[in-house]
Amino acid sequence: MHIYIYDDYVNTKKYDNALARIETRITDLGLNGKIIRLGLLKNINEAVENEIKRGAKTIVAVGSDRTVNKIINAIIIAGINNQMKIETPLGIIPVGNESNTIAETLGVGQEEEAGDVLSARRIEKLDIAQAGHSFFISQAQIASQGTTLEIEKDYSIEIMEPGEIDVINLSIFSNLPEKAKPNPKDGILELYIKTKAGRKLTKLNPAANQSLFSLKKLTIINPKYPIILDNSIAVSTPAEISVNRSLNVIVGKERRF
Amino acid sequence: MFKSQDEKEKIKEVETIIGPSIKVKGNFNGQGNIVVEGILEGSLKTNGDVFIGDKAKIAAIIEAREARIGGEITGNIKIKKHMEVVASARIFGDVECASLSVERGAVLNGKCTMLPERKDEIKS
Structure with missing residues (x-):
């Protein structure tokens, strides 16, 4: 199952239309999945770890650079906690005018366009760096x-x-x-x-x-x-x-x- | 190899650039080409080429494949192939290389030994 993690800032009225368009595109592409909203969660790391253990097909960060960073940390920590190499890929859906430089660099377009990238499922194994913890x-x-x-x-x-x-x-x-x-x-x-x-x-x-x-x-x-x-x-x-x-x-x- | 300051731009694969506002202290070991425009204290060893800019200040042992030397250098220099000393160079140390050119105006205070070209890699 695809897991879509919505950052707290996208759960505001301002982004209702954008999210509706994204969700329609995702449905059209047959990529429906579970939505997790960050604002309601106590522990994002635990949620991501549980979804990976349940066999998530993709973990998708819906938000900005900050969201991508949070999800990367959650996936890597899940791997460390379980002493396993996590193969579940990270997907990104950039939303709004927040900084989305990572998605841009990875060739992922804004909002609905990102759905097409998810659908094509072109996967690259990329290095992850560590600074402190x-x-x-x-x-x-x-x-x-x-x-x-x-x-x-x-x-x-x-x-x-x-x-x-x-x-x-x-x-x-x-x-x-x-x-x-x-x-x-x-x-x-x-x-x-x-x-x-x-x-x-x-x-x-x-x-x-x-x-x-x-x-x-x-x-x-x-x-x-x-x-x-x-x-x-x-x-x-x-x-x-x-x-x-x-x-x-x-x-x-x-x-x- | 390096005919002028502009020749630096022709070094296609530069691994390291030590800019003019940078001071490096310690033992710098590289594999590729290195450009030094700033200050270096310690040692500089690479299997690639070294370009030392006209305003660089170096107090270090230098070992490289080929070199273009400008600036002020205090320390011994070992170059496996050609070493080009340009007019801005002030070298205070011994020099070993297989081939040498010295531009008018350069200062070279030290023993100069010409060696046959070595094929072995520099041990870092």
Whole structure:
């Protein structure tokens, strides 16, 4: 059975029409299933775990990047709790104007269009990264100010200008340098640092303020700012970030990796 | 290999870029090509090529396949194939390489040893 998990924000009147259209499309495609509404649940992890144990065919996140992140965490934790490799794929139905960069990157269209992607059931096994006790599929971001990066105890990186740090598994932004080619299937994370170099220097060479490293594990320390995972969830530091798990995900033809 | 600063752009597969606002401390071991424009302290070893920018400041041992050296380097350099030293380079350390070119204006203070081309990989 397909399990549709509606985030709490979609359970408002504003999204009644959108949900009705989605549900009609899902019915037309013969993909009906059980609906779980997050607002009424005490424990999403437990609900997802139970549905997987009952043999769910797909777990579908209906909402935004935040919803996708919650469901990914629930699926991975279910696997850890039961010491099993979970093959149940994750599907996504983006709803509304909330941030939906993960779905976009995976080639999943908005609302009803996402139904067609679910129906095509194109499954890719993608890496899942971990930051502290939380999991994420796309990027971890933090301000460079006051941040120390330690790379597998071999070396440390100090950033001398203000800017932004991205640890990328699946790139949700299109402004990365050409040479950075994050691949969510290679078991490697890309560390991308963009600093605010002088305008003159940036004018002469647009790549002048960019740094790039490929790695498997790093520790981020910043006593002031948290790390933002999947464009939505904040995690405090120090946090070790690594990539050591994977998840089946239903993707669209237009995916950007 | 690297004829000018613009040649850096021709390195198609860059594994690592250490930008001008970045300071790396420790032992950096890579497999691919590395561009250094910032500060590096410790050691830098790769099986690929190294491009050291004109404003880089390095206090480290460097080992690579080929290299374009600019900037200020304090430490010994071992290059398996060709090493190109450009005018901006200030090298304070011994150099070992199979082939060498030095541009007018470069400073090289150290022992220079020419080696036959090695085929073995750098042990990291």
